[in-house]
Amino acid sequence: xxxxxxxxxxxxxxxxxxxNNINLDAVILDGADLKFxxxxxxxxxxxxxxxxFIAEINKQFKGGGGQGNAKHINIGEILIYxxxxxxxxxxxxxxxxxxxxxxxNLFIDEAQANxxxxxxxxxxxxxxxxxxxxxxxxxxxxNLSTFFRLSQxxxxxxxxxxxxxxxxxxxxxxxKYTSLADLNDFNNKVNLQASLRNTIIYPNDLAQFTPGIKPxxxxxxxxxxxxxxxxxxxxxxxxxxxxxxxxxxxxxxxxLPVLGETFINLDLKAGxxxxxxxxxxxxxxxxxxxRPLGKFKFVGKFTGFIDDFVANGNFRGSFGQIxxxxxxxxxxxxxxxxxxxxxxxxxxxxxxxxxxxxxxFQKVTLAGRINGKGLTQETADFNLNGKIHSIxxxxxxxxxxxxxARFARELFNGIVSIDDPNLQLRAFGGINISRAxxxxxxxxxxxxxxxxxxxxxxxxxxxIRS
Numbered sequence: 001x002x003x004x005x006x007x008x009x010x011x012x013x014x015x016x017x018x019x020n021n022i023n024l025d026a027v028i029l030d031g032a033d034l035k036f037x038x039x040x041x042x043x044x045x046x047x048x049x050x051x052x053f054i055a056e057i058n059k060q061f062k063g064g065g066g067q068g069n070a071k072h073i074n075i076g077e078i079l080i081y082x083x084x085x086x087x088x089x090x091x092x093x094x095x096x097x098x099x100x101x102x103x104x105n106l107f108i109d110e111a112q113a114n115x116x117x118x119x120x121x122x123x124x125x126x127x128x129x130x131x132x133x134x135x136x137x138x139x140x141x142x143n144l145s146t147f148f149r150l151s152q153x154x155x156x157x158x159x160x161x162x163x164x165x166x167x168x169x170x171x172x173x174x175x176k177y178t179s180l181a182d183l184n185d186f187n188n189k190v191n192l193q194a195s196l197r198n199t200i201i202y203p204n205d206l207a208q209f210t211p212g213i214k215p216x217x218x219x220x221x222x223x224x225x226x227x228x229x230x231x232x233x234x235x236x237x238x239x240x241x242x243x244x245x246x247x248x249x250x251x252x253x254x255x256l257p258v259l260g261e262t263f264i265n266l267d268l269k270a271g272x273x274x275x276x277x278x279x280x281x282x283x284x285x286x287x288x289x290x291r292p293l294g295k296f297k298f299v300g301k302f303t304g305f306i307d308d309f310v311a312n313g314n315f316r317g318s319f320g321q322i323x324x325x326x327x328x329x330x331x332x333x334x335x336x337x338x339x340x341x342x343x344x345x346x347x348x349x350x351x352x353x354x355x356x357x358x359x360x361f362q363k364v365t366l367a368g369r370i371n372g373k374g375l376t377q378e379t380a381d382f383n384l385n386g387k388i389h390s391i392x393x394x395x396x397x398x399x400x401x402x403x404x405a406r407f408a409r410e411l412f413n414g415i416v417s418i419d420d421p422n423l424q425l426r427a428f429g430g431i432n433i434s435r436a437x438x439x440x441x442x443x444x445x446x447x448x449x450x451x452x453x454x455x456x457x458x459x460x461x462x463x464i465r466s
Contacts, residue, residue, distance in 0.1 A: 030082060031082050037086075038090070152180055167206075176192075177189060193226070203216040243277040253265075283332060283335070325343040326341070372406075401418045403417075
């Protein structure tokens with residue numbers, strides 16, 4: 001379990017066994033090899049050898065009076081050089097090109113700590129510096145300092161300052177569990193409590209812990225209070241900033257570490273978003289559709305999975321305003337089959353920018369309920385039941401349009417009425433432009449009143465069937 005090329009111990013005979021404790025002034029460990037692996041505790045339980053070793057030490061030092069009478073081990077200073085730390089579970093597959101929780105291979109170039117204590121089942125020390133590298137994923141630890149405490153019910157990193165890779169982590173991280181054996185099922189049995197301040201995570205470093213997920217385009221700054229198990233995390237007082245995007249609110253994640261299977265409940269109290277910063281969340285074809293949104297403000301809630309969610313909020317940007325309570329289901333394989341349904345309000349929303357056709361489309365203001373599929377001008381096929389207060393088409397702004405109809409690129413079917421100063425119309429039925437000569441194509445127009453000049457008298461009443 002532990003082997004070393006050199007071990008130096010400095011102590012004073014006068015204080016070595018003072019107060020029935022073991023007191024050492026300093027320990028120097030050079031060229032050591034620490035190997036922690038799982039062994040059978042009995043026929044049904046496997047545990048790390050170090051856990052079993054600590055349990056036996058506790059039995060020897062505990063005495064008859066419980067932890068209150070346990071002997072202490074005190075070491076004033078510890079220096080470590082060129083030391084390997086390995087944790088191995090031979091029943092778990094290896095993960096290539098990423099951090100492997102079950103096969104850790106840490107090499108410590110140098111470390112310095114003081115006030116090392118063993119009190120009953122608790123080990124604590126003040127780690128002033130640690131420099132090394134995780135060899136399996138070539139992740140450098142440029143520096144790590146913290147007050148560290150390990151017991152049978154918790155692991156604390158207080159006042160932590162770490163630079164791992166290019167990333168920086170600071171403040172406090174605590175892990176709570178019922179026994180050290182729970183570390184064998186970290187995601188499901190260990191509770192995390194963390195207070196993060198001025199933490200910066202770089203894309204390449206994060207990718208080591210999230211293999212298979214599209215990397216962030218740029219670093220992300222994180223602050224907030226994290227609590228819960230890895231598979232069910234909550235982040236309170238959250239602030240995230242990446243590029244030109246800054247959001248603040250509360251985040252709940254249920255289902256990690258697999259992001260695609262994680263239910264997300266995001267409540268944003270404030271958000272300044274640049275859509276390009278979120279490109280890592282979506283496939284390229286979805287990003288191409290969303291890119292015209294540019295920069296915008298968002299307040300509201302995002303609930304669901306990455307590809308099946310409800311967006312209930314207020315979007316405001318150069319494109320206009322969107323107030324939505326929409327369920328969007330994204331078909332990753334066939335984007336044009338993605339579906340949406342819910343309530344939608346648009347205020348001076350620029351259709352021309354979104355559809356990349358400013359000659360045909362201008363701005364629209366509407367309120368209604370929408371249900372359909374397709375995310376482009378060519379593929380959109382939806383039912384809209386509501387009122388279009390105004391819509392710009394070929395640079396004329398039509399107003400006062402009520403509709404309960406299905407719209408597609410070459411299809412209209414339903415009811416529409418227009419009460420525009422220059423056009424009054426009420427129609428119902430169906431028109432299929434792609435097969436306009438078909439006998440199945442039919443519509444009824446109750447009346448049309450069209451004015452080319454506001455001083456002209458109203459045109460006669462028309463009723464047309466086709």
